[in-house]
Amino acid sequence: MKFNLAFAIETLPVILSALWTTIWVTIASCAGAAILGFLLEITRRSGRVMSYVMRFAIDFVRSTPLLVQLYFLYFVLPFYGITLPAFVVGIMGLSIYYSGYLAEVFKAGIDGIPNGQFEAAQSLGLKRFDIVMFVIAPQMLRNIAAPMGNYFVSILKATPYLAVIAVPEMLGEAMEVASDTFRYAEPMLTVGVVFLVLAVTVAHLVRLMEVRLLKSARR
Amino acid sequence: MQVGALMKSGSVSHRSEVAVDIVSLNKWYGTFHVLKDINLRVKPGQQIVICGPSGSGKSTLIRCVNQLERHQDGQIFIDGREIDPKARALHDLRRDVGMVFQHFNLFPHLTVLQNCTLALRRARGMERREAEEIARHYLERVRIPEQMGKYPSQLSGGQQQRVAIARALCMHPKVMLFDEPTSALDPEMINEVLDVMIELARDGMTMLCVTHEMGFARRVADSIVFMDGGRVVEQAPPSEFFTSPQNERTRTFLSQIL
Numbered sequence: 071m072k073f074n075l076a077f078a079i080e081t082l083p084v085i086l087s088a089l090w091t092t093i094w095v096t097i098a099s100c101a102g103a104a105i106l107g108f109l110l111e112i113t114r115r116s117g118r119v120m121s122y123v124m125r126f127a128i129d130f131v132r133s134t135p136l137l138v139q140l141y142f143l144y145f146v147l148p149f150y151g152i153t154l155p156a157f158v159v160g161i162m163g164l165s166i167y168y169s170g171y172l173a174e175v176f177k178a179g180i181d182g183i184p185n186g187q188f189e190a191a192q193s194l195g196l197k198r199f200d201i202v203m204f205v206i207a208p209q210m211l212r213n214i215a216a217p218m219g220n221y222f223v224s225i226l227k228a229t230p231y232l233a234v235i236a237v238p239e240m241l242g243e244a245m246e247v248a249s250d251t252f253r254y255a256e257p258m259l260t261v262g263v264v265f266l267v268l269a270v271t272v273a274h275l276v277r278l279m280e281v282r283l284l285k286s287a288r289r
Numbered sequence: 290m291q292v293g294a295l296m297k298s299g300s301v302s303h304r305s306e307v308a309v310d311i312v313s314l315n316k317w318y319g320t321f322h323v324l325k326d327i328n329l330r331v332k333p334g335q336q337i338v339i340c341g342p343s344g345s346g347k348s349t350l351i352r353c354v355n356q357l358e359r360h361q362d363g364q365i366f367i368d369g370r371e372i373d374p375k376a377r378a379l380h381d382l383r384r385d386v387g388m389v390f391q392h393f394n395l396f397p398h399l400t401v402l403q404n405c406t407l408a409l410r411r412a413r414g415m416e417r418r419e420a421e422e423i424a425r426h427y428l429e430r431v432r433i434p435e436q437m438g439k440y441p442s443q444l445s446g447g448q449q450q451r452v453a454i455a456r457a458l459c460m461h462p463k464v465m466l467f468d469e470p471t472s473a474l475d476p477e478m479i480n481e482v483l484d485v486m487i488e489l490a491r492d493g494m495t496m497l498c499v500t501h502e503m504g505f506a507r508r509v510a511d512s513i514v515f516m517d518g519g520r521v522v523e524q525a526p527p528s529e530f531f532t533s534p535q536n537e538r539t540r541t542f543l544s545q546i547l
Contacts, residue, residue, distance in 0.1 A: 194412065
């Protein structure tokens with residue numbers, strides 16, 4: 071069977087029909103992973119006991135394969151009466167898995183803030199929540215824009231995993247075309263190109279954001 | 290809350306007899322005994338200068354007053370209220386105690402004005418306009434007129450330290466702590482900061498200053514405390530301190546820095 075460019079282009083609309091699913095699952099997962107990761111890291115810093123518990127949680131999610139976590143959430147939870155729609159499980163899975171990595175990134179970002187910043191905020195009588203939100207988080211984000219962006223690209227590229235739990239994202243659509251027509255090369259090439267374009271776009275946006283953050287820093 | 294009452298410089302409506310009372314204070318870093326049985330009493334409106342060689346515990350002492358360092362033994366009273374070093378939440382205490390650091394510690398991601406209004410809005414729950422009014426007042430007092438929209442990194446060291454003083458004053462503290470406020474400054478900027486501190490002292494602000502600026506100490510201090518090896522070795526008014534120091538170590542120290 072020869073590679074058929076015309077057929078590759080023909081598969082494009084089918085694959086693009088899942089573009090929005092991929093995009094918003096990515097956005098939701100990035101937000102979920104960032105919020106969860108930040109909570110993990112902030113809680114980890116709030117006391118010795120919490121430090122051990124959160125350290126374990128972070129290592130646990132980082133040390134089990136994403137696919138295993140997804141299957142677990144999708145197939146095992148229903149045994150305990152928890153049945154969730156596939157895309158919810160998908161977003162949860164990606165959020166939890168990447169929260170472990172982002173927690174590490176946030177750790178580095180917070181470690182890079184001089185101790186005097188905490189002391190100044192404390193000595194002004196700010197409460198812990200306000201110190202975290204208004205003093206620590208903005209400076210942390212400036213320190214870690216680039217590595218955090220890399221993980222956002224990784225999350226985008228991890229969305230095809232959700233095909234295994236029947237989330238109708240782009241790889242799933244491509245697989246469907248393939249199994250209907252027994253032609254794999256064309257849909258796989260097309261889906262690869264679409265991901266390439268998306269990933270390059272996200273990477274570019276991250277770089278723009280980084281430049282803006284650095285400009286606002288002017289330290 | 291009344292802005293007018295808050296903005297009145299350095300005065301507090303009701304005051305206890307002693308602004309800061311430190312009683313038999315002891316602190317250890319592990320097995321190292323940093324503060325040994327410190328007793329120090331600061332009356333409202335008094336200015337106390339603490340000096341001594343590095344490692345003598347003077348910074349640690351004033352950092353205990355707002356509990357950036359926790360003490361293990363002894364008592365600290367601020368305006369009659371005892372501080373509990375085991376308390377988890379100390380923000381109530383810290384709102385009443387302003388602190389100025391050696392390295393300014395301004396928030397680099399906020400403008401000068403926002404540096405001053407953050408705590409007013411988040412810790413005092415003020416509206417933005419009200420907070421900005423107070424911030425402007427104090428920024429004018431430290432002579433940072435047209436720089437309110439700038440970021441700290443755009444200012445000189447002396448300007449940054451004056452902003453840091455204004456930021457602390459905005460909270461209308463009962464006492465101000467200065468931890469070597471001029472040590473990180475280029476020589477030509479030291480005076481602009483000292484001038485602001487002298488004015489503050491004249492206006493009756495209760496101040497505890499760790500500093501090596503003996504000229505400043507001579508001019509404003511009600512009392513100079515000399516620390517060495519974690520102890521208060523000598524405490525005297527400037528006139529006595531500089532002319533007839535009682536302790537041998539004080540004499541040695543003075544001969545080295547004067």
